[in-house]
Amino acid sequence: MTDDEKFLHDDELTLEQAVGFTYDNALDVIACGLDPEKTFIFSDTDHIGEVYRLGLKVAKRVTFSTVKAVFGFQESTNIGMIWYPALQAMTCFLQSVREGENIPCLIPAAIDQDNYWRMTRDIAEKMGYYKPAQIHAKFLPGLAQGGKMSSSQPDSAIFTTDPPRRAAQKVMRAFTGGRDTVEEQRRLGGRPEVCNVYAYYFFLFEEDDGELVERERLCRSGGIACGECKRELADRVKVFLTGFQERRERARDVLGDYMMK
Amino acid sequence: MTDDEKFLHDDELTLEQAVGFTYDNALDVIACGLDPEKTFIFSDTDHIGEVYRLGLKVAKRVTFSTVKAVFGFQESTNIGMIWYPALQAMTCFLQSVREGENIPCLIPAAIDQDNYWRMTRDIAEKMGYYKPAQIHAKFLPGLAQGGKMSSSQPDSAIFTTDPPRRAAQKVMRAFTGGRDTVEEQRRLGGRPEVCNVYAYYFFLFEEDDGELVERERLCRSGGIACGECKRELADRVKVFLTGFQERRERARDVLGDYMMK
Numbered sequence: 001m002t003d004d005e006k007f008l009h010d011d012e013l014t015l016e017q018a019v020g021f022t023y024d025n026a027l028d029v030i031a032c033g034l035d036p037e038k039t040f041i042f043s044d045t046d047h048i049g050e051v052y053r054l055g056l057k058v059a060k061r062v063t064f065s066t067v068k069a070v071f072g073f074q075e076s077t078n079i080g081m082i083w084y085p086a087l088q089a090m091t092c093f094l095q096s097v098r099e100g101e102n103i104p105c106l107i108p109a110a111i112d113q114d115n116y117w118r119m120t121r122d123i124a125e126k127m128g129y130y131k132p133a134q135i136h137a138k139f140l141p142g143l144a145q146g147g148k149m150s151s152s153q154p155d156s157a158i159f160t161t162d163p164p165r166r167a168a169q170k171v172m173r174a175f176t177g178g179r180d181t182v183e184e185q186r187r188l189g190g191r192p193e194v195c196n197v198y199a200y201y202f203f204l205f206e207e208d209d210g211e212l213v214e215r216e217r218l219c220r221s222g223g224i225a226c227g228e229c230k231r232e233l234a235d236r237v238k239v240f241l242t243g244f245q246e247r248r249e250r251a252r253d254v255l256g257d258y259m260m261k
Numbered sequence: 262m263t264d265d266e267k268f269l270h271d272d273e274l275t276l277e278q279a280v281g282f283t284y285d286n287a288l289d290v291i292a293c294g295l296d297p298e299k300t301f302i303f304s305d306t307d308h309i310g311e312v313y314r315l316g317l318k319v320a321k322r323v324t325f326s327t328v329k330a331v332f333g334f335q336e337s338t339n340i341g342m343i344w345y346p347a348l349q350a351m352t353c354f355l356q357s358v359r360e361g362e363n364i365p366c367l368i369p370a371a372i373d374q375d376n377y378w379r380m381t382r383d384i385a386e387k388m389g390y391y392k393p394a395q396i397h398a399k400f401l402p403g404l405a406q407g408g409k410m411s412s413s414q415p416d417s418a419i420f421t422t423d424p425p426r427r428a429a430q431k432v433m434r435a436f437t438g439g440r441d442t443v444e445e446q447r448r449l450g451g452r453p454e455v456c457n458v459y460a461y462y463f464f465l466f467e468e469d470d471g472e473l474v475e476r477e478r479l480c481r482s483g484g485i486a487c488g489e490c491k492r493e494l495a496d497r498v499k500v501f502l503t504g505f506q507e508r509r510e511r512a513r514d515v516l517g518d519y520m521m522k
Contacts, residue, residue, distance in 0.1 A: 004313075008321055015314055045317070049310030052265075053276055056306070059341030060269055064325065067340055079328055080320030083344030 001025055002088065004044040008080040019045050023255065028160050030251035030258055031244055042260035044087055050260060051090055054097055059086035061123045070115045089120040092132035105132040110139055141199045143174040160248065164241040168234035171197065177219070178226035190219040190226065197226070197233050205236045262286055263349065265305040269341040280306050284516065289421050291512035291519055292505055303521035305348055311521060312351055315358055320347035322384045331376045350381040353393035366393040371400055402460045404435040421509065425502040429495035432458065438480070439487035451480040451487065458491050466497045 001022035007015045022043040029041060042050065067073050067085055092105040107117055114134060121131040141147030142156040149157040158167045177191030177198065192198035198219065206212045218224040262283035268276045283304040290302060303311065328334050328346055353366040368378055375395060382392040402408030403417040410418040419428045438452030438459065453459035459480065467473045479485040 004317055007317060015317055045314060047310075048313040049308075052309040052313070053306060056265055056268060056276055056341055059344065060339050062340050063337050064334070064340060064343060065336035068336070073325070075326035075329070076324050078321050079323050079325060079343050079347055080317055082325060082340050083320065083347075086340055086344075 001041065001043050002084075003046075004080065004087065005084050007045075008078060008084060015045065019043055022046070026255060026258065027248045027251040030254065031160070031248040033247070034258070036254065036257040039258050040260040041258045047260050051087065051094065054090040054093060055087045057127065058089045058093075058120075058123065059083060061126060062086060062089075062119065066119060066122075070119050085116060085119060088116045089123070092117070092120050092124065093127065093129045096129055102129055104130045107132055107134045108137060109134055111136045112139075138203075140203055141196050143170055143196050145175040147175075147196055147199070158237065158241075160241070160244060162241065164238040164245075167241055168238050171200075171234040171237055172230050174230060176226040176230065182225065185225060186222040189222040190224075190229075192216050192219050195219070197230050200233055200237075205233060205240070262302065262304050263345075264307075265341065265348065266345050268306075269339060269345060276306065280304055283307070287516060287519065288509045288512045291515065292421070292509040294508070295519070297515065297518040300519050301521040302519045308521050312348065312355065315351040315354060316348045318388065319350045319354075319381075319384065320344060322387060323347060323350070323380065327380065327383075331380050346377060346380060349377045350384070353378070353381050353385065354388065354390045357390055363389070363391055365391045368393055368395045369398060370395055372397045373400075399464075401464055402457050404431055404457050406436040408436075408457055408460070419498065419502075421502070421505060423502065425499040425506075428502055429499050432461075432495040432498055433491050435491060437487040437491065443486065446486060447483040450483040451485075451490075453477050453480050456480070458487070458494050461494055461498075466494060466501070 003015070003018040003022045006021060007013055007018040010018075022045075026041045029039075030036075044051070062085065064073070064082065067082055071085065073082055092107070095103045095105065107113075109117075114136065117132050117134045124131045140149075142149035143158070144150070144153060144156040155170050155173060158170055162170070174196050177193065177195030179185040179188055179190070190198075192215075198216070201212060201215060206215065215224070215229070219229065264276070264279040264283045267282060268274055268279040271279075283306075287302045290300075291297075305312070323346065325334070325343065328343055332346065334343055353368070356364045356366065368374075370378075375397065378393050378395045385392040401410075403410035404419070405411070405414060405417040416431050416434060419431055423431070435457050438454065438456030440446040440449055440451070451459075453476075459477070462473060462476060467476065476485070476490070480490070
């Protein structure tokens with residue numbers, strides 16, 4: 001977990017807070033049900049002793065010219081941020097070092113991380129490792145119009161630590177693809193293609209593809225009102241969060257099993 | 262000990278070799294007679310876990326623009342070298358962090374390290390620490406003409422690990438301020454101001470100031486030949502190295518007492 005990067009980018013954040021986020025985020029990862037036998041989580045800051053050597057070996061092969069081009073760094077960029085891509089890239093080779101043989105690396109990450117792995121692919125073979133590959137993950141849209149999550153608008157996102165009732169309220173206030181009046185909605189149908197509520201069904205809360213198609217059809221034909229559709233989602237969100245938060249609390253007891261040794 | 266810097270600057274050096282130098286150099290430091298109660302030695306690489314947080318806090322306050330101006334870094338500089346000044350600067354505040362109170366820092370270092378401490382002085386007070394101060398140490402001259410030590414000319418320097426007889430040979434071959442012939446030497450006298458042998462007496466091998474003045478007088482008046490002067494120095498170097506190397510070997514047994522906990 002990149003607590004060093006968070007700290008270096010955010011003037012308001014102390015390092016201690018950033019490292020705290022690592023352990024908070026680790027609880028979310030564990031609550032998702034990962035197998036501790038196949039998982040290790042590490043903090044760039046707390047586990048730097050395990051990863052610094054590999055980071056140095058990467059850093060020796062990356063110039064300022066490269067990180068300037070790849071990340072848009074400038075003269076005013078601090079030297080910690082300039083160093084950090086070496087640590088991010090190092091993760092692609094870490095398992096090879098730990099196991100003492102060349103292990104291919106597949107990275108499930110949001111698409112905004114792509115430039116790190118492109119930079120890493122450029123140096124991987126020179127260092128004797130396979131080029132890493134990424135699964136490009138889409139961003140989950142937020143709940144406000146436009147679909148962008150914003151930390152300055154807490155209602156625009158559901159946090160895993162939101163009280164379930166609070167999260168349900170957020171869903172009920174979400175931006176949808178609905179029409180201005182009930183009459184228009186019946187006549188013209190909704191627009192799932194711009195609807196955040198539909199997106200939440202699509203990405204997370206409707207596992208049955210047949211049901212998803214049926215929901216879209218109902219929406220487009222005006223056969224379901226936005227209020228009803230949001231209420232159903234809010235119920236599912238409440239059920240999910242209640243279970244997730246129980247698993248997240250239990251994760252505190254096994255956190256040590258997941259952290260890198 | 263800055264094994265990370267050595268590694269990042271030298272294309273031929275592996276990180277493992279660089280870290281090895283740290284422990285070799287530590288033996289020299291210990292053989293000089295430092296008190297283990299008042300000394301701790303650390304490797305940037307092996308002890309990074311103890312110092313990375315403080316390094317990050319420094320790095321956040323130093324821009325590329327600054328290290329470019331101070332160290333002459335360029336677009337082609339690797340990002341490890343760009344990060345490294347944060348680790349070097351961090352040492353000035355490390356004791357304050359370890360003791361939990363603001364401790365002034367005095368650095369005995371060769372004058373080529375001055376730019377690190379100037380950079381550090383610029384950020385010290387913003388971070389809540391005293392500005393560090395340096396004792397500027399002169400470089401000890403080498404034995405070849407011009408007085409520069411060079412790793413490509415092993416005869417230009419005495420290494421603490423040189424066999425004493427080998428070191429004595431180097432002294433006997435040293436560049437002096439002597440004249441071309443014995444006759445000229447007697448008539449014109451030697452030139453201690455350009456003589457490496459005299460410099461070794463001055464810096465290291467003549468503790469008695471009266472004796473030093475007498476040696477200079479004898480030299481300038483032609484009262485002592487270079488061969489004799491070198492033989493005396495060679496004897497002192499042999500005696501010193503014999504004792505030093507015994508202490509250096511014994512240092513292996515107490516190395517752990519000196520390393521940072």
